[in-house]
Amino acid sequence: MTAAGGRAVVLDGKAAAAAVKADLAVRVAALRERGVVPGLGTVLVGDDPGSAAYVRGKHRDCAEVGIASIRVELPADATQAQVEEKVAELNADPACTGFIVQLPLPAGTDTNRVLELVDPDKDADGLHPTNLGRLVLRVREEVTSPLPCTPRGVIDLLQRYEVPLDGAEVVVVGRGTTVGRSIGLLLTRRDVNATVTLCHTGTRDLAAHLRRADVVVAAAGVPGIVRAEDVRPGAAVLDVGVSRVVGADGKAVLTGDVAPGVEDVAGWLSPNPGGVGPMTRALLLANVVEAAERAAG
Numbered sequence: 603m604t605a606a607g608g609r610a611v612v613l614d615g616k617a618a619a620a621a622v623k624a625d626l627a628v629r630v631a632a633l634r635e636r637g638v639v640p641g642l643g644t645v646l647v648g649d650d651p652g653s654a655a656y657v658r659g660k661h662r663d664c665a666e667v668g669i670a671s672i673r674v675e676l677p678a679d680a681t682q683a684q685v686e687e688k689v690a691e692l693n694a695d696p697a698c699t700g701f702i703v704q705l706p707l708p709a710g711t712d713t714n715r716v717l718e719l720v721d722p723d724k725d726a727d728g729l730h731p732t733n734l735g736r737l738v739l740r741v742r743e744e745v746t747s748p749l750p751c752t753p754r755g756v757i758d759l760l761q762r763y764e765v766p767l768d769g770a771e772v773v774v775v776g777r778g779t780t781v782g783r784s785i786g787l788l789l790t791r792r793d794v795n796a797t798v799t800l801c802h803t804g805t806r807d808l809a810a811h812l813r814r815a816d817v818v819v820a821a822a823g824v825p826g827i828v829r830a831e832d833v834r835p836g837a838a839v840l841d842v843g844v845s846r847v848v849g850a851d852g853k854a855v856l857t858g859d860v861a862p863g864v865e866d867v868a869g870w871l872s873p874n875p876g877g878v879g880p881m882t883r884a885l886l887l888a889n890v891v892e893a894a895e896r897a898a899g
């Protein structure tokens with residue numbers, strides 16, 4: 603499907619996530635018939651309302667597909683040792699077949715140290731150094747270790763809507779851990795075959811990069827950083843950024859990285875909300891189910 607009438611085709615993440623979850627529900631039922639119950643654990647540290655809402659959403663999704671839920675919560679002033687202890691408990695818990703530590707962790711917590719302590723076989727986020735390393739090493743073959751959820755969601759959406767990726771110029775904006783740094787590894791695998799440029803705050807002329815992109819993945823967390831005048835007509839634009847801004851009515855609203863007007867230039871556009879976010883959640887469940895399937899043989 604391509605754009606018609608000058609407006610972008612919507613990359614509908616809610617519909618795509620529903621399809622992913624329907625498939626997973628069947629696979630979970632098959633696992634349960636074999637006596638295997640996949641279980642997702644979450645570690646939430648602190649009282650950030652956004653993080654708490656994401657974690658609640660993850661457990662709602664689990665209930666939808668038949669995955670068991672294990673919730674661990676710690677106060678914002680939890681020590682590094684307390685966070686590490688919870689990770690160790692989930693590593694040892696047979697009811698937990700995969701888990702995540704909700705990010706960001708409060709200031710003062712060593713995030714990398716925490717992520718390193720997650721058992722790579724239970725790493726539902728695909729962010730353990732071993733799994734990121736496997737992604738680097740296995741660029742030529744089917745990767746069987748968990749993949750980071752948002753990059754996986756971006757590629758799934760692009761492929762579902764048949765956005766051409768073979769030989770495409772992809773510009774990623776943002777070099778964060780959960781998206782920017784790893785997405786290039788997936789997009790440059792031989793079965794995808796895109797060419798990737800990773801732009802960030804040190805990039806000299808972002809607009810020049812954007813203007814030649816066939817696909818833009820905006821994951822900077824800077825509202826409106828991708829402007830209509832910088833998007834090549836017909837390009838696919840995926841809005842992954844999430845920023846909390848205060849609206850005209852004084853209320854906080856979530857906003858993405860893509861400025862209004864891009865929908866009139868782009869060929870495909872993932873809305874925000876309703877685009878990559880729901881896919882991030884659905885592919886987290888996929889990582890949990892696949893880990894349980896691998897463990898069950």
Ligand SMILES: Nc1nc2c(c(=O)[nH]1)N[C@@H](CN(C=O)c1ccc(C(=O)N[C@@H](CCC(=O)O)C(=O)O)cc1)CN2
Pocket residue numbers: 655656702703704705706727751752780856874875876877878879880881882883
């Ligand atoms: N351990 C992790 N922490 C974080 C990740 C991650 O992948 N693993 N990503 C983000 C937050 N995140 C998942 O945790 C996430 C963000 C957004 C959505 C989502 O579905 N958003 C909706 C809108 C929700 C709203 O309106 O409040 C959408 O885009 O439609 C899901 C998951 C940082 N932390």
